[in-house]
Amino acid sequence: xTAASPLLAIRGLRAAYGKIEALKGVxxxxxxxxxxxxxGANGAGKSTLMMTIFGRPRARAGxxxxxxxxxxxxxxxxxxxxxxxxxxxxxxxxPRMSVAENLRMGADVTDxxxxxxxxxxxxxxxxxxxxKERFAQRGGTLSGGEQQMLAIGRAxxxxxxxxxxxxxSLGLAPLIARQIFDAIRTLNRxxxxxxxxxxxxxxxxxxxxxxxxxxxxxxxxxxxxGAELLQRPEIRAAYLEGGRHT
Amino acid sequence: MDYFAQQLINGLVLxxxxxxxxxxxxxxxxxxxxxxxxxxxxFMIGGFIALISFLxxxxxxxxxxxxILLVVLLVSMVxxxxxxxxxxxxxYRPLRHSFRLAxxxxxxxxxxxxxxxxxxxxxxxxxxxxxxxxxxxxxxEGAEGFAVQLSNMQIIVVLATIVLLTLFTWLxxxxxxxxxxxxxxxxxxxxxxxGVDVDRTISMTFVIGAGLAAVAGMMYLLYYGQVDFNMGxxxxxxxxxxxxLGGIGSLPGAVLGGLAIGLIETFWSAxxxxxxxxxxxxxILIIVLIFMPTxxxxxxxxxxx
Numbered sequence: 014x015t016a017a018s019p020l021l022a023i024r025g026l027r028a029a030y031g032k033i034e035a036l037k038g039v040x041x042x043x044x045x046x047x048x049x050x051x052x053g054a055n056g057a058g059k060s061t062l063m064m065t066i067f068g069r070p071r072a073r074a075g076x077x078x079x080x081x082x083x084x085x086x087x088x089x090x091x092x093x094x095x096x097x098x099x100x101x102x103x104x105x106x107x108p109r110m111s112v113a114e115n116l117r118m119g120a121d122v123t124d125x126x127x128x129x130x131x132x133x134x135x136x137x138x139x140x141x142x143x144x145k146e147r148f149a150q151r152g153g154t155l156s157g158g159e160q161q162m163l164a165i166g167r168a169x170x171x172x173x174x175x176x177x178x179x180x181x182s183l184g185l186a187p188l189i190a191r192q193i194f195d196a197i198r199t200l201n202r203x204x205x206x207x208x209x210x211x212x213x214x215x216x217x218x219x220x221x222x223x224x225x226x227x228x229x230x231x232x233x234x235x236x237x238x239g240a241e242l243l244q245r246p247e248i249r250a251a252y253l254e255g256g257r258h259t
Numbered sequence: 260m261d262y263f264a265q266q267l268i269n270g271l272v273l274x275x276x277x278x279x280x281x282x283x284x285x286x287x288x289x290x291x292x293x294x295x296x297x298x299x300x301x302f303m304i305g306g307f308i309a310l311i312s313f314l315x316x317x318x319x320x321x322x323x324x325x326x327i328l329l330v331v332l333l334v335s336m337v338x339x340x341x342x343x344x345x346x347x348x349x350x351y352r353p354l355r356h357s358f359r360l361a362x363x364x365x366x367x368x369x370x371x372x373x374x375x376x377x378x379x380x381x382x383x384x385x386x387x388x389x390x391x392x393x394x395x396x397x398x399x400e401g402a403e404g405f406a407v408q409l410s411n412m413q414i415i416v417v418l419a420t421i422v423l424l425t426l427f428t429w430l431x432x433x434x435x436x437x438x439x440x441x442x443x444x445x446x447x448x449x450x451x452x453x454g455v456d457v458d459r460t461i462s463m464t465f466v467i468g469a470g471l472a473a474v475a476g477m478m479y480l481l482y483y484g485q486v487d488f489n490m491g492x493x494x495x496x497x498x499x500x501x502x503x504l505g506g507i508g509s510l511p512g513a514v515l516g517g518l519a520i521g522l523i524e525t526f527w528s529a530x531x532x533x534x535x536x537x538x539x540x541x542x543i544l545i546i547v548l549i550f551m552p553t554x555x556x557x558x559x560x561x562x563x564x
Binding site: 067069089090091092093094099101105107108109110114117118119121122167171 | 435438439441442445446448449450451452453454455456457558
């Protein structure tokens, strides 16, 4: 698995908000076709890592290699053109745009033809039929779960190779969360989509992922296959059993 | 009744010019949340460039009025748009991540720069031109010899406003640029994550706003037959008022607000006193904002998060 060069390689990445250092030298690799989970407590720096890949904030040190190319200093708006898409923390759908327009915003970056766009749209509808029902409705009027589906759907509209998902199950009813995890698994198996998923729900994420990383205070402290990490007692204690620390 | 009808026409024409300027305020506010206080002066610059290009064309011996006007329109839109682009670039963009008031203060400074620069470059005197578009229609001949007139120039001003409002409403609601603009307005970071070049989109907003102000400046020149370096100040404040009255951020609101201010001002002048027309316009503004804080067509800031 490590023989081929990884799709995304992050080396010694540091990033900060003003004087507060959020990433203190992070190393992560994601191979093409993998689902990688990043778990950790609130404030560990997981979302910062996702955003630093897009240059917000800019990395202070270290390297981000995508498909062998250094993208550490590429402007934020050009990252999407490299077919990396993000469903960010807090979903960030456009509240005063319709569902249709939100999805269109995702597709615009591809410069694809109408026919290509329609076929991608059909795929998104197949994963999230609810979006079809809400197509003309304004984004701001959707429920939390629907907004989450829209944020993921919008990211998928850009036909990404690498999809970054930040807490896709946050605040969702268990049934809806499962639907979303199922959709991610389907995308990975059928299209070979590479996924980096940040989750507080470590149980779900590690069951879904091929591999996982654990982040504490801006550093990766543990890495391994999903199944392996699920068995580790410190993970069970910290993230799976109600946060009972020893 | 005839007198009333005539004032209605005059008010609508004045309001259309305010409306064209107001679109620039409302678009910029919508996207960067800043009041571009230099926008009134951009309108003045547009008027001057229309005047200068008009005089140059005439001095070349051109006599075909429609051709002259078309060239003047294009030249003033392009050059004024360039002013808008440059101002955003040098005075606002470097301050975008500064504290909220910084770009606003910079805009006020820019307004003074443009006013004084025009005064130095063009002189302080009012610059007149002879009537270019003449003729019109007598709509109604009154008993006491008062006739309701609708001039061709008035028709052009109102038509230009309707066409431009339609065009830009279409642009904002249906095109990719318009979608990008609205995306930047709602969440710049997310827009950038989706591949939108936020800086370029903001630049385009200033360019479009300035282009519309140039049309307004040219209409003003042709309608009133004069421009002067100071005309941007009062017109700018009125147009800004129009944008707020209509609901800042809304394009149809800007034109509606412009028409409202134009009508109030004209009727007040006609029936009460010319001296207090501005007092009337701004009093109405205050009253409307007390009862409708988001303006006539503004959206209430209620959203589900």
